[in-house]
Amino acid sequence: MLRRDAHPGVAPAAIFRRRTLADREDLLGRILLAPALIYVILLVAAPLALAILLSFSASFAGSLEFHWTGLRNFATIIQDPQFRLALRNTALFTIISQALVIVLAVTAAHVLDAAFAGKRVVRFLLLLPWAVPVSLAAMAWTWIFDSTFSVINWTLRVAGLLDGWLYWFGDPTLAMIAIITVHVWRMFPFATVIVLAGMTAVPLDIREAAVIDGASFWRRLFQVNLPLLLPIITVSVLFGVVFTSTDLGVVWLLTRGGPYNSTHVLSTLAFQRGILGANLGQGAAIAIFLLPVLMLAAIGMLQVARRTEVGS
Amino acid sequence: MTAMAPMTLTPQAAGRRRKRRFIRAIKRVGLYLAAVVFTVFAVFPFYWMLLTSFKTNRDLYVGATDLSHIPWIFNEMPTLQHVQLLFLGTPYLIWVRNTVLVGAVVVLITLAFAVPAGYALARLTGRWGERLGIGIFLTYLVPPTLLFIPFARVIAVLGLQNSPWALVLVYPTFTIPFCTWLLMGFFRSIPRDIEEQGMIDGYSRWSVIRKIVLPLAVSGILTAVIFAFTLVLQEFVYALTFISSVGKMTVSLGVPVALVRGDVFYWGSLMAAALITSIPIAIIYNLFIDRFIAGLTAGALKG
Numbered sequence: 001m002l003r004r005d006a007h008p009g010v011a012p013a014a015i016f017r018r019r020t021l022a023d024r025e026d027l028l029g030r031i032l033l034a035p036a037l038i039y040v041i042l043l044v045a046a047p048l049a050l051a052i053l054l055s056f057s058a059s060f061a062g063s064l065e066f067h068w069t070g071l072r073n074f075a076t077i078i079q080d081p082q083f084r085l086a087l088r089n090t091a092l093f094t095i096i097s098q099a100l101v102i103v104l105a106v107t108a109a110h111v112l113d114a115a116f117a118g119k120r121v122v123r124f125l126l127l128l129p130w131a132v133p134v135s136l137a138a139m140a141w142t143w144i145f146d147s148t149f150s151v152i153n154w155t156l157r158v159a160g161l162l163d164g165w166l167y168w169f170g171d172p173t174l175a176m177i178a179i180i181t182v183h184v185w186r187m188f189p190f191a192t193v194i195v196l197a198g199m200t201a202v203p204l205d206i207r208e209a210a211v212i213d214g215a216s217f218w219r220r221l222f223q224v225n226l227p228l229l230l231p232i233i234t235v236s237v238l239f240g241v242v243f244t245s246t247d248l249g250v251v252w253l254l255t256r257g258g259p260y261n262s263t264h265v266l267s268t269l270a271f272q273r274g275i276l277g278a279n280l281g282q283g284a285a286i287a288i289f290l291l292p293v294l295m296l297a298a299i300g301m302l303q304v305a306r307r308t309e310v311g312s
Numbered sequence: 313m314t315a316m317a318p319m320t321l322t323p324q325a326a327g328r329r330r331k332r333r334f335i336r337a338i339k340r341v342g343l344y345l346a347a348v349v350f351t352v353f354a355v356f357p358f359y360w361m362l363l364t365s366f367k368t369n370r371d372l373y374v375g376a377t378d379l380s381h382i383p384w385i386f387n388e389m390p391t392l393q394h395v396q397l398l399f400l401g402t403p404y405l406i407w408v409r410n411t412v413l414v415g416a417v418v419v420l421i422t423l424a425f426a427v428p429a430g431y432a433l434a435r436l437t438g439r440w441g442e443r444l445g446i447g448i449f450l451t452y453l454v455p456p457t458l459l460f461i462p463f464a465r466v467i468a469v470l471g472l473q474n475s476p477w478a479l480v481l482v483y484p485t486f487t488i489p490f491c492t493w494l495l496m497g498f499f500r501s502i503p504r505d506i507e508e509q510g511m512i513d514g515y516s517r518w519s520v521i522r523k524i525v526l527p528l529a530v531s532g533i534l535t536a537v538i539f540a541f542t543l544v545l546q547e548f549v550y551a552l553t554f555i556s557s558v559g560k561m562t563v564s565l566g567v568p569v570a571l572v573r574g575d576v577f578y579w580g581s582l583m584a585a586a587l588i589t590s591i592p593i594a595i596i597y598n599l600f601i602d603r604f605i606a607g608l609t610a611g612a613l614k615g
Contacts, residue, residue, distance in 0.1 A: 025517065026436065026437070026438075028432075028436055028517060028518075029435075029437040030432070032428035032429060032431060032432035032436065033428070033432040033433065033436075033437065033444070035424070035428065035429070036425040036488055036492055037444075039425055039484060039485075040451050040489060043481070043482070043484070043485045044451045044459070044489075045451075047459045047462040047463055047466065048454060048458060048459065048462070050465065051459065054465070059465070061464060061468065104350070107350075108346075108350045111343055114343055116343060116344065116347070118347075122347050122350075125351050125355050126354050127594060127597055127598055128355060128358055128590070129354050129357075131590060131593045131596075131597040132586070132589075132593065133545060133546040133548065133563070134546060134548060134564075135564045135565065135568045136564065136567055136568065136589060136590060137357060137590075138568065139567065139568045139583075140357040140361050140586055143364065143577075143579055144357060148376065149372075149373065149374075149375065149376055150376050151376065151383045151384070154376035154383050155384075157376070158379055165377075185353065193601060242453050242455065246455035246457040246458070247457075248456070248457055249549065252552075253568050266457070267457040270457065270461065271460070271549075271552075274460075274461045274464070275460070275461070275464060275553055280464065284461045287457055287458050287461060290455070290457060291458065294454065294458070298450050302446065302450075305446065
């Protein structure tokens with residue numbers, strides 16, 4: 001009797017409590033979200049703003065003084081041939097490596113997508129370059145391209161393809177080839193896996209229909225598969241552009257910007273001037289030139305996200 | 313009836329058939345060949361690490377001009393001397409310890425911030441939450457290259473130069489956005505019905521989170537832990553900027569920067585360190601990669 005009496009008393013209380021929480025759901029959401037948001041604002045947004053501020057100032061490591069100098073840092077670096085070269089190198093490395101990555105990744109994804117024995121093993125091995133810390137991979141490549149012990153030189157000579165000698169890090173062009181190789185090596189497995197994820201999302205019947213209709217391989221590739229894969233390829237390229245154009249480790253560990261400062265990119269030059277040279281203001285001004293790339297990438301990603309949202 | 317057709321093939325049809333089978337075989341071979349080429353390109357540096365780690369110095373340091381000495385194989389018995397030197401004669405184990413400590417603290421911080429935020433974005437904030445979620449993810453794209461200079465100033469003001477605490481403070485700037493995004497996707501995949509059922513049964517939203525959602529999200533949280541830790545392990549730029557004494561370095565900084573004697577690198581030990589460090593990460597990545605990709609491409613693959 002008692003329990004049956006108690007029960008109706010409980011129910012309204014539960015309903016009451018539930019409704020107030022439902023009312024406060026938005027509040028709870030804000031409370032749960034706030035810490036992460038504050039962290040991101042304090043330690044990403046604020047430093048980003050500080051970077052922009054520093055680029056307009058004469059600031060040096062070791063002192064906390066801060067002099068507003070307007071555009072002087074920018075005026076200085078734009079006239080600096082070293083900076084122009086770094087800007088050109090950044091664009092060059094990014095564009096060439098990403099173009100190669102797209103071709104390799106789309107091909108590799110097609111290979112991996114066709115069922116064959118050992119597919120899982122191949123996929124595991126393809127992921128190795130992406131998993132290894134970039135600094136350690138860069139050292140392995142430094143050793144591979146070593147001026148005395150390079151296995152590449154040995155193999156080329158034994159194959160009869162090389163008469164002289166390739167000093168990989170002693171010649172600007174060869175050093176650039178080495179850097180681009182490492183970037184491609186690092187990014188193409190990642191791009192492959194992303195494209196592969198996109199391919200499994202493309203309905204199989206569409207692809208089969210194209211095969212049954214007798215479309216040739218190239219026609220299927222350019223008129224069916226690639227257009228369907230375009231959003232996912234765009235995403236992987238945008239990631240690739242961001243990661244490659246802002247990367248510091250590969251160039252720094254392979255060449256330190258050498259030989260004769262010919263392979264500096266924006267990030268290594270910013271590091272050299274801003275941290276090693278203690279000229280924070282100029283370092284910040286150099287790094288800021290990456291900002292437009294990042295903004296375009298962000299806009300691109302939002303566009304892709306929106307378009308697929310509308311399409312679905 | 314149709315099954316009978318092949319029996320009455322004309323010679324031309326049989327020829328065409330043989331040709332088609334031949335083309336298919338060629339395609340198959342091409343496929344395997346392509347797979348082999350891609351794999352060799354991807355794996356070659358790891359093979360090279362393996363060889364270098366276990367070769368004797370006499371076998372290792374033979375100039376590539378000596379065409380009779382084949383660098384691709386062990387010409388002498390493999391040796392453990394480089395591995396021994398790495399563990400006993402270099403600070404490698406100290407770097408491992410530093411990395412694990414920094415990684416553990418960063419993972420804890422990341423979870424404390426990203427789990428609530430991920431849940432809030434998935435369930436509690438509606439339309440503007442989705443925009444905010446994308447916004448938080450985009451901050452993951454702001455690279456260390458843009459932030460290390462302002463951080464150098466911030467770290468100097470806080471007096472954290474050459475301290476692991478600098479890394480603990482800075483690393484969550486990329487782990488929190490990434491894991492929040494990852495966990496948001498994960499919480500979304502838990503059926504709403506289960507939570508609503510819990511609330512109908514008289515649980516508050518808070519107890520629903522504690523007693524129903526979190527136990528269901530264990531595997532998602534584990535994924536976040538793994539990725540936060542590997543992101544820490546892979547980081548190089550901030551460590552290079554903030555840490556200068558060898559005893560305080562992490563693996564990804566110490567190995568490339570400090571395994572040097574004068575101008576001479578300890579290549580054997582260096583490659584052993586690279587190999588030992590990367591293989592566990594590679595295996596873990598392989599286990600979790602599908603979820604990682606799903607997180608990264610959530611926008612482009614929606615619907």
